[in-house]
Amino acid sequence: MLVIRRDLVDAMVAHARRDHPDEACGVIAGPYGSDRPERFIEMENAERSPTFYRFDAAEQLKVWREMDANDEVPVVIYHSHTATEAYPSRTDISFAGEPEAHYVLVSTRDPDEHELRSYRIVDGVVTEEPVKIIES
């Protein structure tokens, strides 16, 4: 289960809405071993595409180094789908390289109602998990 503060959920949705129709992506870092997302980091989608996303490699190195220095890990890795449901695509599954992260998908295909779901993706196997939003 992903337990996450309301303001962090709102930040992901706002980012996804702002970049629509391109996919938005980012990370929420948290203390190592806590499984608690805390520090919201918007990443640039180097692809600037409505169907694909990729963290900019230089920005990713900088952010991963910061997390290392802070004893943090990427607790949440999020991205948006702008025309399809919030379920990992085949490419999402083949790239998923952080077995301990919660992969959060936000769909902005409906202009009024967003859809937000969370998954573990380990060795190509997708497992959806409940999302518990706590008031911040």
Next chain:
Amino acid sequence: MAVTVSIPTILRTHTGGEKSVSASGTTLAEIIDDLENNHGGLKARLVKEGTLHRFVNVYVNDEDVRFSGGLAAEVKDGDNVTILPAVAGG
């Protein structure tokens, strides 16, 4: 020529859980061959058909090797090689 290589979580099964290991070589290709000798299975996770796998980013110091020759990128004694899973999808 020894360099330090940072290993991401997903590849640490090949290094007995170690976060960083040392390797030697003068190019990234040699470093990866040396890694493979000591930590079998790593090479297949990094290289496909003679080029770096698109699922990983490899940096020598702070430079993404995609812009500095890929597997032919030169490494010097004391350099830091960092491997990160590319974060991407559709």
